[in-house]
Amino acid sequence: MRTSLEESMCDLFAECLDIETVSATDDFFDVGGHSLLAAEVVARISTEFNVNLKLRDFFRNPTVAHVCELIAEQDGAVLGERA
Known part of the structure; x- marks a missing residue:
């Protein structure tokens, strides 16, 4: 099951690539x-x-799923800093 972040990210990838759909693992x-x-x-x-998000991190992790993981890691770090 995809998260709303993955769905949004798939849409963004597809729009930038000018293709109909992108899966989380493409x-x-x-x-x-x-x-x-x-x-x-x-x-x-x-x-x-x-x-x-750094360009080098994107090159190392060029799928929606990996980018979402990087975002989640950042969110966790920010939440940890606030606590």
């Missing part, structure tokens, strides 16, 4: 992505989800 680069689109996706993710 590799961004295998479904048509390239470095310039990756930079655009990272910028949009950072802005729309208010996170600090």
Whole structure:
């Protein structure tokens, strides 16, 4: 079962790639992505989800599922800092 974050992220990937759908396990680069689109996706993710995603982390983890994990890790770190 996908989370709302995964659904939103799949939509964002698909929109940037100009394709109909992207699954949580599709590799961004295998479904048509390239470095310039990756930079655009990272910028949009950072802005729309208010996170600090680095381009190098995206290149190492180019699937929706992995990006969502990175975001969750950041959320956990932020929550830990606030506590």
